[in-house]
Amino acid sequence: MDDYNLEEETAFVVEDVSKIVKESIEGVIGGNAYQQRRVNQWTTNVVEQCLSQLNKLEKPFKYIVNCVIMQKNGAGLHVTSSCFWDNTTDRSCAVNWENQSMHCIVCVFGLAI
Amino acid sequence: MTGMEDYQNGNEGSFNSEEAETVVKECIENVVGGDDYSQSQVNKWTASIVERCLTQLVKQGKPYKYMVTCAVMQKTGAGLHTANSCYWDTAMDGSCTVRWENRTMYCVVSVFAVTVA
Numbered sequence: 403m404d405d406y407n408l409e410e411e412t413a414f415v416v417e418d419v420s421k422i423v424k425e426s427i428e429g430v431i432g433g434n435a436y437q438q439r440r441v442n443q444w445t446t447n448v449v450e451q452c453l454s455q456l457n458k459l460e461k462p463f464k465y466i467v468n469c470v471i472m473q474k475n476g477a478g479l480h481v482t483s484s485c486f487w488d489n490t491t492d493r494s495c496a497v498n499w500e501n502q503s504m505h506c507i508v509c510v511f512g513l514a515i
Numbered sequence: 516m517t518g519m520e521d522y523q524n525g526n527e528g529s530f531n532s533e534e535a536e537t538v539v540k541e542c543i544e545n546v547v548g549g550d551d552y553s554q555s556q557v558n559k560w561t562a563s564i565v566e567r568c569l570t571q572l573v574k575q576g577k578p579y580k581y582m583v584t585c586a587v588m589q590k591t592g593a594g595l596h597t598a599n600s601c602y603w604d605t606a607m608d609g610s611c612t613v614r615w616e617n618r619t620m621y622c623v624v625s626v627f628a629v630t631v632a
Contacts, residue, residue: 438594445598453600464603466610466627468584470595477591480557484565486573487580494582511582513629 412462414493414512419456423497423508426451436473436504445469448508456510466511473504481507488514530579530609530628535572539613539624542567552589552620561585564624572626579628586623595621603629 430447434440449467456465472479485494491514499506546563550556565583572581588595599610607630615622 436594441594441596445596446600449598449600453602457602464601464608464629466582466599466601466603466629468597468599468625470586470597472588472595473593475591475593477589477593478552478554478557479586479588479595480561481584481586482561482565483582483584484562484569485580485582486569487582492580509584511627513580515632 412514414461414463414491414495414514416493416495418459419495419510419512420497422455423452423495423510424499426455427497427499427506427508431471431504431506432501435502436471441471445471448506452508452510456512461512462515463512464515465513468509468511470507471504472506474500474502479505481509483509483511485511529607530611532609532611534575535611535626535628536613538571539568539611539626540615542571543613543615543622543624547587547617547620547622549617551618552587557587561587564622568624568626572628577628578631580631582627582629584625584627586621588621588623590616590619590621595623597623597625599625599627601627 431444448469452467494511496509547560564585568583610627612625
């Protein structure tokens with residue numbers, strides 16, 4: 403029982419992180435249409451909010467949060483990532499969000515300390 | 516000897532983002548330099564770019580874990596913004612972002628390097 407709890411406390415749980423990211427995105431840009439003069443502030447707010455919520459989980463991880471916001475006008479966009487890390491302890495999670503006027507892609511990388 | 520250390524910022528272990536930038540620029544040029552945006556190829560391009568960058572970085576043999584992200588976007592006038600935030604050891608860990616473009620597309624590659632304890 404103890405081992406299971408310890409593992410849970412120190413593991414990167416993709417579902418929890420995904421939920422945090424979705425809530426952060428919704429909180430910052432949910433309901434808004436793409437606006438050039440605000441998008442700089444939005445990307446900053448999304449990453450900062452995600453990071454502070456992740457830190458509250460108090461798990462032994464270093465985090466990297468990456469956010470891309472793109473206006474919808476028919477352009478193609480591809481985002482890929484590749485990682486050289488410890489396969490047993492490190493994880494990533496990518497969340498795709500969109501509304502009528504923009505796409506938002508957030509990637510979280512968690513590296514065990 | 517002290518002079519040399521100061522010139523190198525006194526910390527041999529910190530991430531050299533200029534060196535990483537050179538590596539990344541070469542990888543991008545090699546994969547998409549001279550090509551026009553092509554929907555059927557872009558998946559392959561982004562995968563090649565990240566894999567190539569990662570291989571070159573790992574070859575340097577430094578004690579880092581790496582994360583490489585690549586975004587390729589067609590030029591049609593749409594706005595694109597990216598932001599990163601990191602919770603890490605600010606003395607030892609680092610990142611570098613390279614923006615590249617040609618006539619038909621933008622390519623943004625970010626490298627994050629985290630020291631292995």
